[in-house]
Amino acid sequence: METTQKNADKELVKFIYYKPQSMMRFLSRNGVVLNAKPTRREILHKTFEKLDDKKFVNSLNQMLNAEREENNSNFVVVASIVIAAASVVATGVDQYRKRKLLTRETEADVYANELASYEQSRSIKAASMDEQIAESVDDYQQTLLQQSTKRQKNAIYIVGAVGAVLLVVLFTKNLWSNGR
Numbered sequence: 001m002e003t004t005q006k007n008a009d010k011e012l013v014k015f016i017y018y019k020p021q022s023m024m025r026f027l028s029r030n031g032v033v034l035n036a037k038p039t040r041r042e043i044l045h046k047t048f049e050k051l052d053d054k055k056f057v058n059s060l061n062q063m064l065n066a067e068r069e070e071n072n073s074n075f076v077v078v079a080s081i082v083i084a085a086a087s088v089v090a091t092g093v094d095q096y097r098k099r100k101l102l103t104r105e106t107e108a109d110v111y112a113n114e115l116a117s118y119e120q121s122r123s124i125k126a127a128s129m130d131e132q133i134a135e136s137v138d139d140y141q142q143t144l145l146q147q148s149t150k151r152q153k154n155a156i157y158i159v160g161a162v163g164a165v166l167l168v169v170l171f172t173k174n175l176w177s178n179g180r
Contacts, residue, residue, distance in 0.1 A: 015064060016044050023047065026063055030056055 016023045023043050024034060032046050050056045 011064065012047065012060070013044065015067065016040060016047060019067075022063075022067075026060070030059060 017040060020038075020040050020043055024038060027034060027043065027046055027050075030050070032050060034046060035042060038046075047060075051060075
């Protein structure tokens with residue numbers, strides 16, 4: 001069921017429906033007598049009965065305009081609060097992002113430092129091992145040289161001993177072959 005009321009009448013009905021206490025005070029200030037506990041329907045009928053009085057209508061329009069302005073100012077206040085809250089939230093989110101980024105960068109720096117120290121210790125260890133290997137090679141060369149020298153001396157002694165034995169054998173053979 002659709003009503004064909006004017007916009008002003010619809011606005012008045014909404015006001016009476018949502019703010020019956022305000023309308024009751026307005027009616028009583030303008031000389032309208034109401035029951036002790038009036039219903040919205042009674043407030044509505046009494047209001048529409050007085051719409052023929054121009055003074056009443058002017059006062060009613062002033063009250064409704066003031067109500068609209070209050071609603072508009074409330075809207076502006078609410079919009080300002082919403083904008084401020086959004087700004088605070090955006091700032092908070094931005095600060096959180098910056099802290100998170102800083103934390104990640106710090107963790108990355110710590111990890112990079114750990115890797116650098118690991119690489120440095122590995123390089124030092126490798127250099128130490130290279131030095132030990134070089135020393136071992138030098139020691140091994142010295143040992144081989146000493147053993148080679150000993151073998152050469154031993155070979156000379158053996159060759160000399162074999163030569164001496166051969167000389168003794170040949171000398172003895174010569175002596176026996178000459179009969180002496």
